[in-house]
Amino acid sequence: MFFFGLIYLLILHSSESKELVGPKQVTGIMDGSITIKCFYSTVTKANKYDRKFLCREAGPRRKCGTVVSSNNYVMEDFRNRASLVDNPAEGVFIMELSGLKLNDEGTYRCGIGTVNNGLTVVVNVAVTEDSTFPKEAELVYGQLRSAVTLLCDIGVQYSTQRKYLCKLGRSGCRNVIDSMGEVATEHQGRIILSSEKQPGSFTVKLIQLRKEDYGLYACGVGQYGEDGDSKVYDLRINEETDIPQGSKVLTGSLGGSLSAQCYYDPKRNYTLKYWCKWGGQSCSPLIQTSGFVQDSFEGRITIHDDPANGTLQILMNQLVQEDEGWYWCAVTDGSNDQMSTVQVKVTDAEHNGGLARSRMVIVPAGKPARIPCSYPCKYKTYQKYWCKWSNFGCSPVTSQEGEQNGLTVNCEPEAQQLVLHIDAVTSKDEGWYWCGVRKSERYGETLAVHLKVEEEGHVRDILEPDNAAVDPAADKKKSRMDSPPHSSEDPKSSNVLAISLSICAAILLVSAVFLIIKLRRRKNSELVSVGSYRTNISLTDLDNSLYIGKDNPVKDAQETEISSSQEEPKTNKKGSKEDLTYSTFLIYSDGKPNDDIAS
Missing domain, CATH: 2.60.40.10 (Immunoglobulins)
Structure with missing residues (x-):
């Protein structure tokens, strides 16, 4: 009999209102109470603010007299035992009747409007003294493309058995979802069955409701009609909605x-x-x-x-x-x-024909970074942007109109690139950066780049993708190339080298003087002092020797005094024009004396 009652409810569904729905049947125990929930569409604004009521049909013309309304009216026969609460935000008003009597049984209507013959739905109320009466289907009202949740209390003793939700029809109850992982094709991707904290219950959530979801559903354990009790839901769909449909x-x-x-x-x-x-x-x-x-x-x-x-x-x-x-x-x-x-x-x-860029760039701390994002011609009219990713979103990096913390974004239409510049990277710049396009308020394709910042000297000076091959030998060679000349030498070693070169230059100069004296064998030689050496040399020849190599001078030469005489000026000896002391030599930037002077 109960199954045939459900079939009868299926037939009644064809005549229901689309803007207002209520339960077909509500049964209560004598001296007990019943709750009647009536749902209405919130798309029609008047529904939210109009008068809500419950009335009872009586007489041959079936005139509906108000039992209770949202205007605080209560019929005398239901004084202190009838109430009505409206929730416009949820689109539902709830009526409760308590202290039930046998003569409370009858046909009622819940409705919206200033008069009782407006928008209404029929609710049949039964009162019985038998506590074993079958439970009616619980009304669930869902808006098109919204979601509903069904709670099924099965009892702890059944918690280990198969759990299910099936849809009732004239040929039986067809499985919608069960705890074994079976899901009906039309419900793929939009329904879940999950156990509640209490072992004896589970919930089924159905989202993105469709018109065809309308109907009666039963939840339970084992097989429908065989194991344990099942609970029946009467799912109604409000087809009026202001929620647009998204991509499928x-x-x-x-x-x-x-x-x-x-x-x-x-x-x-x-x-x-x-x-x-x-x-x-x-x-x-x-x-x-x-x-x-x-x-x-x-x-x-x-x-x-x-x-x-x-x-x-x-x-x-x-x-x-x-x-x-x-x-x-x-x-x-x-x-x-x-x-x-x-x-x-x-x-x-x-993936091709879209945004392009290396997936990772590595930059030493303190160095500038330039990260280009190439885009195809199809995005020429789109807005392009760079943003820095975090758990709370992707914060836009400043555009070319402004500059902030050394980060700038420049668009290079000629090369079809959007370039992110960072003046000098620091550890706080490390992270994910997104290059993307958008049109109006709709975001489109994106590309993620991971910027890694390492201590200076530990990695390459250039930006490289994360899959670039690394050649250790090449890295060592580049490190030597990047190092300044003699950067690893001790300053003391450099001074010793300079002094040694100076002494060699002096010896070469003295040798040249001896050679000149021997060749010319001049009799009118005079005694001249050169450093700590004494020899016979003509002052004329000495003056000429100072200009040797002038045709090929060495640039960036500077005079550096490496020794000076601390003695008092000596008295000129007989036959000499003057006693000369040379205490300085030319030291060049490459640490070598001029070849012409040394010859």
């Missing part, structure tokens, strides 16, 4: 990116928004507006929220094959959820 399928390529746009009611104060990946038993959050980001998605996922317009955009890049699947875009205020589902497909085709 998104396709990305390996290594590429994707952008998903979701919508929610901007008039509601949703406290948490998140993006999760669907599984039959749960939907694991990947990122939340609270700042949570799953570790494996660090640097490659972000959320852009626009509460004024009720849009939520999720960007993912560096796609891998494991990213394929179903995702939920969800918003919640703690008690009410609004969710939509997106299917993501990842192709193995190589």
Whole structure:
């Protein structure tokens, strides 16, 4: 009999109102109480603020007399035992009748409007003395493309058995989802069955409601009609909605990116928004507006929220094959959820024709960084940007109009590049940077670059991709090339070398003087003092020798005094024009004397 009663309810569904729904049947025990919930569409603004009421049909004309209303009216027969509470934010008003009597049984209507013959729905109320009466289907009202949650209390003794939700029809109850992982094709990606903290209960959440989801559902354990009790839900769908439909399928390529746009009611104060990946038993959050980001998605996922317009955009890049699947875009205020589902497909085709840049750049601390992002002609009219990624979003880096903390972004249309400049990188600059495009308020393709900052001298001076081959021998050679000349020599060693070269130069000069004297054998020689050596040399020849090598002078030469006489001036000896003491020599930047002077 109970099953045939459900079939009768299926037939009655065809005549129900789309703007207002209520339970078909409510049964209560004598002296007990009943609760009647009637749901209404909030898209029609008048529904929110109009009078709500419960009336009872009576007489041959079935005139409906008000039992209780939101204007604080209560019929005399129900004084102190009838109440009505309206919740316009949720689109539901709840009536409670207590102290039930047998003559309370009858046909009632819940409705909206100033008169009782306006927008109404019939509710049949039964009163019985038998506590074993069958339970009616619990009314659940969902808005098109929104979400509903069904709670099924099965009892602790059944907690280890198969749990299920099935949809009732004329031919039986067809499985929708169960704890064994079976999910009906039409519900793939938009339903989960999860156990509650109490072992004897579980919940089923169904999101992105469709018109065809309308109907009667039963939840229970084992097999429907065989094991344990089952609970029946009467799911109604409000087809009037101001929530736009988002994308259903998104396709990305390996290594590429994707952008998903979701919508929610901007008039509601949703406290948490998140993006999760669907599984039959749960939907694991990947990122939340609270700042949570799953570790494996660090640097490659972000959320852009626009509460004024009720849009939520999720960007993912560096796609891998494991990213394929179903995702939920969800918003919640703690008690009410609004969710939509997106299917993501990842192709193995190589990502090309879009943004291009090395995946990693390595820069020594203190050095400047220049990170170009190349874009194709199809993005010429798009807005291009660089931003720095964090758990709380991707903060835009200043554009070419301004400069902040040494970071600038320049667009080079000729080369079709958007270049990020950092004057001198520090450890705080390390992290993920995104290059992206957008048109109006819609974000498009993105590309992530990881900037790594290392201590100066530890790595290359150039920006390199993370997959660049490293040649240790080449690194050593480059280190030698980058080092200044003689940077590893001790200053004392340099002084000793300079003195040794000076002495050699003096010896070479004295040898030249002896050679000149021997060749010319002049009789009118005079005694001349040169340093600590004494020899016969003509002053004329000496004067001429000072100009040897003038035709090929050495640049950057400087005179450096390496010895000076501390003696008093000597008395000129007989026959000599003057006693000369040479205490200085030319020392050159390459540490060698002029070859012409040495010859």
